[in-house]
Amino acid sequence: xxxxxxxxxxxxxxxxxxxxxxxxxxxxxxxxxxxxxxxxxxxxxxxxxxxxxxxxxxxxxxxxxxxxxxxxxxxxxxxxxxxxxxxxxxxxxxxxxxxxxxxxxxxxxxxxxxxxxxxxxxxxxxxxxxxxxxxxxxxxxxxxxxxxxxxxxxxxxxxxxxxxxxxxxxxxxxxxxxxxxxxxxxxxxxxxxxxxxxxxxxxxxxxxxxxxxxxxxxxxxxxxxxxxxxxxxxxxxxxxxxxxxxxxxxxxxxxxxxxxxxxxxxxxxxxxxxxxxxxxxxxxxxxxxxxxxxxxxxxxxxxxxxxxxxxxxxxxxxxxxxxxxxxxxxxxxxxxxxxxxxxxxxxxxxxxxxxxxxxxxxxxxxxxxxxxxxxxxxxxxxxxxxxxxxxxxxxxxxxxxxxxxxxxxxxxxxxxxxxxxxxxxxxxxxxxxxxxxxxxxxxxxxxxxxxxxxxxxxxxxxxxxxxxxxxxxxxxxxxxxxxxxxxxxxxxxxxxxxxxxxxxxxxxxxxxxxxxxxxxxxxxxxxxxxxxxxxxxxxxxxxxxxxxxxxxxxxxxxxxxxxxxxxxxxxxxxxxxxxxxxxxxxxxxxxxxxxxxxxxxxxxxxxxxxxxxxxxxxxxxxxxxxxxxxxxxxxxxxxxxxxxxxxxxxxxxxxxxxxxxxxxxxxxxxxxxxxxxxxxxxxxxxxxxxxxxxxxxxxxxxxxxxxxxxxxxxxx
Amino acid sequence: xxxxxxxxxxxxxxxxxxxxxxxxxxxxxxxxxxxxxxxxxxxxxxxxxxxxxxxxxxxxxxxxxxxxxxxxxxxxxxxxxxxxxxxxxxxxxxxxxxxxxxxxxxxxxxxxxxxxxxxxxxxxxxxxxxxxxxxxxxxxxxxxxxxxxxxxxxxxxxxxxxxxxxxxxxxxxxxxxxxxxxxxxxxxxxxxxxxxxxxxxxxxxxxxxxxxxxxxxxxxxxxxxxxxxxxxxx
Numbered sequence: 001x002x003x004x005x006x007x008x009x010x011x012x013x014x015x016x017x018x019x020x021x022x023x024x025x026x027x028x029x030x031x032x033x034x035x036x037x038x039x040x041x042x043x044x045x046x047x048x049x050x051x052x053x054x055x056x057x058x059x060x061x062x063x064x065x066x067x068x069x070x071x072x073x074x075x076x077x078x079x080x081x082x083x084x085x086x087x088x089x090x091x092x093x094x095x096x097x098x099x100x101x102x103x104x105x106x107x108x109x110x111x112x113x114x115x116x117x118x119x120x121x122x123x124x125x126x127x128x129x130x131x132x133x134x135x136x137x138x139x140x141x142x143x144x145x146x147x148x149x150x151x152x153x154x155x156x157x158x159x160x161x162x163x164x165x166x167x168x169x170x171x172x173x174x175x176x177x178x179x180x181x182x183x184x185x186x187x188x189x190x191x192x193x194x195x196x197x198x199x200x201x202x203x204x205x206x207x208x209x210x211x212x213x214x215x216x217x218x219x220x221x222x223x224x225x226x227x228x229x230x231x232x233x234x235x236x237x238x239x240x241x242x243x244x245x246x247x248x249x250x251x252x253x254x255x256x257x258x259x260x261x262x263x264x265x266x267x268x269x270x271x272x273x274x275x276x277x278x279x280x281x282x283x284x285x286x287x288x289x290x291x292x293x294x295x296x297x298x299x300x301x302x303x304x305x306x307x308x309x310x311x312x313x314x315x316x317x318x319x320x321x322x323x324x325x326x327x328x329x330x331x332x333x334x335x336x337x338x339x340x341x342x343x344x345x346x347x348x349x350x351x352x353x354x355x356x357x358x359x360x361x362x363x364x365x366x367x368x369x370x371x372x373x374x375x376x377x378x379x380x381x382x383x384x385x386x387x388x389x390x391x392x393x394x395x396x397x398x399x400x401x402x403x404x405x406x407x408x409x410x411x412x413x414x415x416x417x418x419x420x421x422x423x424x425x426x427x428x429x430x431x432x433x434x435x436x437x438x439x440x441x442x443x444x445x446x447x448x449x450x451x452x453x454x455x456x457x458x459x460x461x462x463x464x465x466x467x468x469x470x471x472x473x474x475x476x477x478x479x480x481x482x483x484x485x486x487x488x489x490x491x492x493x494x495x496x497x498x499x500x501x502x503x504x505x506x507x508x509x510x511x512x513x514x515x516x517x518x519x520x521x522x523x524x525x526x527x528x529x530x531x532x533x534x535x536x537x538x539x540x541x542x543x544x545x546x547x548x549x550x551x552x553x554x555x556x557x558x559x560x561x562x563x564x565x566x567x568x569x570x571x572x573x574x575x576x577x578x579x580x581x582x583x584x585x586x587x588x589x590x591x592x593x594x595x596x597x598x599x600x601x602x603x604x605x606x607x608x609x610x611x612x613x614x615x616x617x618x619x620x621x622x623x624x625x626x627x628x629x630x631x632x633x634x635x636x637x638x639x640x641x642x643x644x645x646x647x648x649x650x651x652x653x654x655x656x657x658x659x660x661x662x663x664x665x666x667x668x669x670x671x672x673x674x675x676x677x678x679x680x681x682x683x684x685x686x687x688x689x690x691x692x693x694x695x696x697x698x699x700x701x702x703x704x705x706x707x708x709x710x711x712x713x714x715x716x
Numbered sequence: 717x718x719x720x721x722x723x724x725x726x727x728x729x730x731x732x733x734x735x736x737x738x739x740x741x742x743x744x745x746x747x748x749x750x751x752x753x754x755x756x757x758x759x760x761x762x763x764x765x766x767x768x769x770x771x772x773x774x775x776x777x778x779x780x781x782x783x784x785x786x787x788x789x790x791x792x793x794x795x796x797x798x799x800x801x802x803x804x805x806x807x808x809x810x811x812x813x814x815x816x817x818x819x820x821x822x823x824x825x826x827x828x829x830x831x832x833x834x835x836x837x838x839x840x841x842x843x844x845x846x847x848x849x850x851x852x853x854x855x856x857x858x859x860x861x862x863x864x865x866x867x868x869x870x871x872x873x874x875x876x877x878x879x880x881x882x883x884x885x886x887x888x889x890x891x892x893x894x895x896x897x898x899x900x901x902x903x904x905x906x907x908x909x910x911x912x913x914x915x916x917x918x919x920x921x922x923x924x925x926x927x928x929x930x931x932x933x934x935x936x937x938x939x940x941x942x943x944x945x946x947x948x949x950x
Contacts, residue, residue: 020884020885021887025880025884027892027895028876028883028884028888028892028895028896028899029825029867029873029899030826030867030868030870030896030899034827034893036824036827036828039822039824100815101811167927168891169891169894169925170827171829218892219890219891219927219928251829437890438892605887607887608887608890608933611929611930611933612928612929612930614929616927639834640829640832640925647925648924648926649918649922651932654932
């Protein structure tokens with residue numbers, strides 16, 4: 001049985017080092033081709049006709065004018081007359097023309113008649129939502145009634161986070177090209193191995209006829225797993241026109257329909273003893289994720305408070321479908337919980353670091369990790385020196401404050417297959433039907449392969465982004481690094497063992513006496529007895545080695561990856577803000593992120609994930625909201641001028657500290673994409689409350705809300 | 717403050733008068749003037765002589781100019797000077813510089829993201845100034861003095877300009893879709909301010925947006941690129 005375990009700390013030549021991402025040069029020189037950049041011979045451009053109404057029935061569609069427009073080569077009705085419309089921006093017709101401008105003109109000339117129906121687009125309280133309110137069953141744990149009766153202190157608050165969007169810089173979309181009944185799709189997707197089947201079923205062709213290509217992609221964050229209606233329509237247009245078609249969503253379409261994170265609002269009550277021991281939780285929450293109900297949110301977050309009562313109601317709205325948004329549900333639940341607990345600490349007059357530490361046992365298995373992280377984060381932000389009780393009493397209009405939050409995430413590894421080829425000339429390829437969203441997946445695969453084979457990084461060719469490579473999971477839930485690390489480690493170890501078997505006879509030893517180090521195959525403990533990698537590979541003759549490795553989480557008999565990867569991380573963030581109480585403007589001064597993620601493969605890109613998570617956190621804490629207009633049923637800010645993201649000057653100073661080394665490495669590889677985005681909103685909200693003396697109940701913490709909260713009564 | 721594109725001020729754009737050459741001196745047609753005439757009415761403009769003085773409100777002008785030579789709405793032959801080479805293209809007057817670069821000249825380094833002059837992903841350098849190519853009409857860039865530099869012109873394929881190299885080394889990119897715009901904004905900035913401070917960098921690149929969250933790397937990359945460019949390593 002091959003030994004797949006990671007090399008020991010002292011024996012790692014690449015794992016855990018700071019290594020620049022492999023596709024960095026082709027990206028920063030503008031040379032690499034994204035889906036949006038695909039240009040096939042004779043390619044047409046697709047555009048879509050969108051419903052202006054949030055809820056309606058299509059009565060009639062007249063495409064005759066569009067068909068006669070200059071340059072138009074194909075028209076595809078996406079929703080037939082009689083079909084319902086459930087959100088503004090839902091696609092009705094697609095057209096393909098010689099130029100993008102002609103396609104846009106043609107789409108404008110399509111006449112669609114609708115019967116407009118009543119809609120709801122705001123996440124109003126359940127009592128005002130009528131039959132749009134879908135309550136879930138109440139959940140209780142322990143004895144909340146008794147616990148609240150016995151609580152020495154109770155605190156109540158209402159907190160919320162609005163619907164936000166993904167706003168991937170590369171819009172959703174694809175280019176499609178037919179050759180007979182075979183379809184090639186260049187897709188901006190997080191799911192190279194998975195979306196072919198969706199195209200196939202939509203187009204009624206065998207799944208094996210679809211090839212998906214995604215060498216690079218411009219951001220997904222959870223919103224790019226499916227073929228989507230526009231994907232199938234694009235292929236239909238290409239079939240009709242007999243020419244390749246590229247159809248990328250326009251920015252307004254992208255922001256209206258191609259990704260929304262559900263909102264949450266909650267009325268919370270927390271009970272505690274005077275010493276800060278938390279004893280009881282109750283929450284009445286509601287939120288919207290479009291027309292889906294979702295489940296009951298897992299409140300309270302991180303802290304398993306012994307006595308709980310929770311009621312949640314989904315409010316069905318015509319805002320477009322929810323999509324997984326980086327760490328689905330966690331940032332919202334984190335805000336609700338951490339804000340309520342911070343309010344409790346403020347009411348008790350206890351330092352929140354102390355209160356969190358006092359209750360750290362309620363965090364379960366990760367309590368030691370959290371305790372260490374809290375102390376580290378407090379040290380990095382200079383908590384002892386800077387923290388003050390709620391309400392900055394210093395003179396002047398700028399009020400400063402600190403806020404804390406804790407978060408967790410699973411990770412683990414998705415099913416993944418890797419093929420490793422070692423050629424007789426010494427060259428090496430590793431192939432996986434995976435994708436690199438910008439997280440550094442390509443680089444991680446290369447590091448693991450090179451480390452395993454004792455080769456320099458550049459000696460390994462990584463093949464990903466093509467569904468013809470061995471199937472690998474979609475990139476969601478921070479499962480990619482786990483999935484591809486384990487499959488790559490196994491495939492390359494298996495390939496190496498085959499090579500060692502070829503080399504062993506000429507060295508007069510058994511293959512298990514050999515190791516691959518520094519570009520050589522040599523006898524363990526006797527480096528002078530060996531041969532170069534090339535010499536070993538030459539012994540293959542004309543037959544290359546083609547070994548495979550698998551990460552399986554679906555079959556109990558499949559290879560367990562427990563020796564290589566695991567799941568479950570903790571993180572702590574502390575924010576420092578400066579709030580101008582005259583203008584209401586919140587400025588993030590500093591955000592400290594202390595994060596655990598098991599064994600780090602590439603420290604450089606791992607830190608970038610945490611920086612990136614924090615920055616997305618700043619965006620939703622201070623700026624982002626998908627604003628819906630109840631009158632028209634439409635999104636009011638489907639552009640990047642008014643759907644606001646943080647700029648380079650808006651993020652303060654970010655300090656990232658990775659918990660690595662002994663005690664962390666042994667757990668193996670754990671995903672890192674989701675965790676760092678979870679706490680930033682809560683930490684910033686808590687810091688603002690600490691600065692101005694009053695809670696701003698909902699994100700984003702915009703000047704109007706800060707001023708309104710101050711008017712209601714701030715200590716500042 | 718986001719950088720706004722500046723319309724070329726020359727009176728001699730290389731706009732060749734539509735289907736046939738007018739053979740007469742042609743004046744500049746500013747983006748605003750054009751939008752005022754075409755965008756506001758949706759009626760084609762056919763102006764015989766391309767000077768601002770004779771471009772009249774479209775309805776009256778369209779009739780008055782019937783049978784005369786004009787510009788648009790059909791394709792117009794223009795010449796753009798891109799990365800040191802003259803490129804002849806036929807484009808409708810409404811087409812942006814960004815769309816011509818990407819769809820006609822196959823220079824896809826500049827990205828189309830917001831398409832409304834907000835995010836900076838389409839940044840190119842025109843006559844030394846960083847501009848959003850999604851807010852400049854191609855016909856406005858058709859000017860003998862307008863030297864258009866795209867990211868493909870920064871360094872030959874396979875080589876890295878100092879700014880691009882600094883972005884790699886400082887991991888100032890993740891998905892990379894905003895990166896070419898940042899690199900071009902950075903290049904234009906360092907050409908005018910070769911010795912920026914950390915605080916100045918934060919203000920200078922405020923016209924570009926990133927969704928993955930690479931700003932910390934970008935700040936370091938700009939300072940690093942400044943050092944490299946001074947050291948003549950580009």
